[in-house]
Amino acid sequence: MTGNGFPGSVIFAHLKVIESQVLSTRRWIWGRLVYVAGLRLDDGKLLIVISDDSPQTMIADYGRRWGIETLFGMFKTRGFCLESTHFLDATRLSKLLALLSLALCWAVKTGEWLHQHRPIKIKKHGRPSQSVFRYGLDYLRSLVTNLDLKHSEFLLSLQFLSCT
Template sequence: MWGHWVYVAALRLEDGSLLIVATNRQPQRAIADYGKRWSIETLFGCLKSRGFCLESTHLSEPERLSRMIALLTIGLCWAFRTGEWLAVQKPIVIKKHGRKARSIFRFGFDFLRRTLLNLEERQTELLQALQFLSCT
């Protein structure tokens, strides 16, 4: 395209749909690279607009930002593990288009937020959720 090589790679997904990736790099790695990129995009979405609102902290000093990201990473893992547990208790609704109404992360995040904002009424839920922070 306009004097540059463009490669196309495709993969049939479990639901039967086709994932098509265009790249100017190694086509053999295009699908794997796209998967990694999508995972990173999902992570940043959870840390930013779809969860913890990292950008609203306005942190710019590297050491403080590093500590904040470490703390948010623990929170993200906690929310995800809590969401997995909740999804076993009550599966997430599947919408007409075939995707979940909300992500596992969001399911756990919303539960933790409700619990932490209403500690007097939700002590039992807090104790259950705290178990996911333990390695034992």
């Protein structure tokens, strides 16, 4: 509900794909007075964003934030399990983040190369079965765990590091 009794899906129902609207006045939502904006995504779904300030840039700000969330997801549960390290020393953590950043770039570059040669399968709902990052990471992991059998493929994959 957006404070006037109507759900956001009704208020923003008129939006066409990639069209957005910021409501002109603040609304009471969950006991807070906030700005509300809606964006119709390219898959037809509705994204509703609320914010205490910056009403004209809140959707763009959310987009940048989502990119950061995706990055943290790759560092943590969807990739490198960074949270399992339990590092407390800032210097060691900084070095680990630097190495993981290189590994992430390597996985993405590898995934892009793989996707050009063997495109990622698209599921029935229209989304890829996996991310480019995951595609590359899984491939690199298979090389490293089978170096005796995949030595030449591993050496080829090292070339992607020169692009990072």
